[in-house]
Amino acid sequence: MALKCVAIDDEPLALELIKNYVSRFPGLQLVQVFEDALSGAEYLKQNPVDLLFVDVNMPDISGVELVRSLVNSPMIIFTTAYRNYAFESYELQAIDYLLKPIDFNRFTAAVEKAIDFHKYKNATQENTSDESIYVYSEYKMIKILLRDIEYIESMGDYLKIYLCNADKPVLTLMTMKKVLERLPEDQFARVHRSFIVALTKIKSIHNRKVNLTHVEVPVGDAYSGFINQQKGI
Structure with missing residues (x-):
């Protein structure tokens, strides 16, 4: 079953890039995208998903604040043009932290980690x-x-x-x-x-x-x- 994903970024071009990248993975299903962080946060409170791609710097609330507000947080992949939020991603145990412009190979590595971690959480290990x-x-x-x-x-x-x-x-x-x-x-x-x-x-x-x-x-x-x-x- 494909992982349900949401992408939140106030930059339309960044969202289009993520949509393009996600479409190349049969194991991912992008269910919603948001240019507005508050709307994205409200959606996530009502609709559980498996994976969230979220920009750190947004005008209303930051991606870090958004993730902290979620009661049941999905797996997180932060996207940002700035390196100085690395500690926050560490603190929130994000799957990965992608710097813009996002390279597809780097995106692939992050997604593979998310898929692997999802399998780990849901697997019944016999060996x-x-x-x-x-x-x-x-x-x-x-x-x-x-x-x-x-x-x-x-x-x-x-x-x-x-x-x-x-x-x-x-x-x-x-x-x-x-x-x-x-x-x-x-x-x-x-x-x-x-x-x-x-x-x-x-x-x-x-x-x-x-x-x-x-x-x-x-x-x-x-x-x-x-x-x-x-x-x-």
């Missing part, structure tokens, strides 16, 4: 080796296979997700509680207020420390029961 989560990092949605995660470290409001054979961790704005809700309990365990480990990556546990493939992390006092669980006690 654990293919299980994944999506996190927002570097102004875009990143797909992470669960089997690639070695451990996760909390850094205040951010998480560092360390992957096997990756040069650097994935940094994302998320709490430990939130990421634990997305991770299978039989594959991951919290062993410290600042650490979650992948059970399959544990090599040994000694002196309240968990030795993983590439690092050693402590077991916190509040999580000492984890050690007994691994011993089968």
